[in-house]
Amino acid sequence: MSTFLGFIRKEFFHIFRDRRTLLILFGMPVVQLILFGYAIRNEINDVQVTIVDQSSDVVSTRLVQKILASPYFEAAEHRHYVGDIERGFRRGTIKEAIVIGPGFAERLQRDGHVTIQILTDATDPNTANTILSYTNAIVTDFARDYQPLAGDAALIIPETRMRFNPELKSVILFVPGLIALILMLVCALMTSITITREKEVGTMEILLVSPLRPSQIIIGKVLPYLALSFLNVVSILVLARFTFNVPVRGSVTLLLAECLLFIVCALALGILISTRTSSQQTAMMISLAGLLLPTVILSGFIFPISSMPDVLQYVSHIVPAKWFLRIIRGIMIKGVGIEYVWKETLILTGMTLAFLVISVRNFKIRL
């Protein structure tokens, strides 16, 4: 036992003496959490809009004021006329232009309806879509205010409730993904590098000739990373809870247990890579391209899987992070228990076992 403890102590020395890597290991999650918490948002505010009001009557002016008073819109610095709206789009100074034709108040009074033009820069389709919805909502609201005694125009009145995340904060969505990414980084990338380093330097041979069993060597190498990554997870959760108010609605014990499962899965992948490669460079390349990239792109971390083409949706099934994300989003955001995520847990467990078996077998063959 003390043999084993000595081994683990040595591993910690390695980790703590490589300051740069340590900084990246612990600095990266914090920086990313801050970026995702504060900067990376899907919410849309302060859209630069130009309103060309060709009527300039009392009613149209009130409409303009109402639009600009909303937090979503902000008047562009430069005032445009119809002919040079395009220039504004090209320069990127405006995202939307609203054109109110002549005789707005008069037509509204006389015909009971009037048309306004809404031009959006649709290079970013979602922003365009959202801008249009916001504008429509304000305009409809304005029409209702204009004639408070009228019967309601809307026949079907939807009463919408945003479940789980009423403020539509994107950080709530990103924190689970961040956890998956960090775990992959620390567990898979770092272990594959540290094991191949022993191979490169030649110390692995000495260890193999020693009375230590191969299983002890591997466990000794990965245990410190398991501890570190667990610490990483807990600190991300605490930071997210107290800085960004990201809730853990379900059971914390279950959440940590699932994290542990994913950690073991990532460690198994790291070991697998290290048994297949002999240089740190290759191990790093494979980990980055084969593990980290899919974890970012194909797990549903940032981009919803349901929007992807079928081929990629199939590919996403073999990305462990996809299942892990479904589990921890369920636990953290929806507050569900194991009865809702047992299927995903089972798949993840199966994957982990498979990776473990393959890597153990590979490691023995390499002897």
Add this chain to the structure above:
Amino acid sequence: MLPIIFVMPVVQLLVLSFAATFDVKTITVTVVDNSNSPESQRMITELSASGYFEIVSYSASMQEADESMLRGDAQMILGIPSRFGRDLQRIGQGDVQIIINAEDGATAGIIQAYSTRIFASLGQKLRMEEGIIVSNPPVVIISEPRHWYNPGFRYTTYMVPGILVVLVTMIGMFLSSMNVVREKEIGTIEQLNVTPIKKHQFIVGKLLPFWLLALVELAIGLVIARIVFDLPMVGSLFLVFGVAGVYLIVMLGIGLWISTMTNTQQQAMFIAWFFVVIFILLSGLFTPVESMPLWAQQVNRLNPIAYFIDVMRRVMLTGAGLVDVLPQVVSLVVFAVVVISLAVRRHRKVVS
């Protein structure tokens, strides 16, 4: 090495462009129809006919529907109260309950927008067909939307120019920084130092191939974008390559600078990775820069990736000319001069 340089970017371009989409395609819906009236049937039909929504199940109660949402089977619950049909007939309006899974706030917003629009137009239709006459008819302001540059709301059109930037960046920064460090690791840099080659010749000789390589990569990427994603090139191709040339000098300079700070390829890779990730996250590739807080927007003033993505999108999609992107181009030129001179000075010091 060659397959990595040419095949990887192509694969990345394809996978990223198809995967990196916030496009909301099929929204899964479970319906609780307590009304079971012709009106409620009509509404359900209308919803699934829109193409955005797919009715995956009917739930007997709101509780059952909620279970379905917890399991992740349904993204939206449409609850129709029993009095819905009667209300429509009698008072000319009826309300329905919509519950949207808002884990992903952006998607939830889009779902809400789509559903509201569908209900509004159904309302209009019902009014006309049924001839429901409301006393004292309300005024209507009809908004007539025009979506410029990307009227089909294709997400790839938006993402591909940005992804091209990311790919070109990888080449410029990773390969150049790792290549120079590699010379250090192997020791060939000492060898070169004893030859009469001048320092600036060394640097130009080292960076020029990567500069050309990245531009070739960009050309290949543009061709693929054209063929596979039907991406337009409204503006001038010449301008795109011109700006790319300047931008690459900035990134190569950063790569060289990283290589002077590190001794192993691994360190170089880690540091390059660290910077690139932060730059990309802030660049507006995934999320609009305008939604970011002021400090992030200020940081972006020093972010070459943000400038280049912005220029690429506007030139390629809206047809912006040099005049329109002048501020961005000027910033990139300033960066290029500053970064290259800093990197070269530091390189000289380290080497000699």
Add this chain to the structure above:
Amino acid sequence: MSVIHVDKLTRRFGAFTAVDAISFTVSEGEVFGFLGANGAGKTTAIRMLTGLLAPTEGVAIVAGFDVAQHPDQVKRTIGYMSQRFSLYEDLTVRENIRFYGGIYGLSDVRIQAKTGELLDKLDLHGAAGYRISSLPLGWRQKLAFSIALLHEPRIVFLDEPTGGVDPITRRQFWEMINAEASTGTTVFVTTHYMDEAEYCDRVSIMVDGKIEALDSPSSLKEQFRADSMNDVFVRLARGGLSAEVSA
């Protein structure tokens, strides 16, 4: 008394025979030189003797244990030092000693005592807290050798221990090896520096997986009518080559 007994030891990788039915014995306290060009099969042979690789055929008994059946017992009784010195560069001298003592199951008290002894012998007390990366190559090599002997193995295997070291350090190193052998430890050493063979009690020369010669350096020189071990080797290698050509 023999501590290594090898009989028709063979290892094949697919169709390729890396080690072809080699047989020899090594006695207690002997310095046994295991020579051969790169690719002659030295490394494969040493990996089988240390229990890293299972033999395809034949028997190897090391310190009384069959390597194929009881590799774990073998590992406990041997020491090993590879061509790359195998110390952890980011650990200090003291930490390296402690670590290697630990993996051979030495008690803390033993490790303490051994550490003092070792630092005395190498006169490294001043550098005990330094990281290996800051030590000169010669020091690292001696330290690595001493660490390989920390658990007092009966046999120590040295795989190309003097690669890349200057001649003076090499000589000092061989003095250490001979001193250790005089205390009764058996030393099994591979090298491709033929002049080093002169330090060995007996030498075997491997060519293309087979042992082509095995005797004391002086008898070998006599046998091949050569002035130095280098000449012996050149003649042997040529013989091997011509045999191959005629076959």
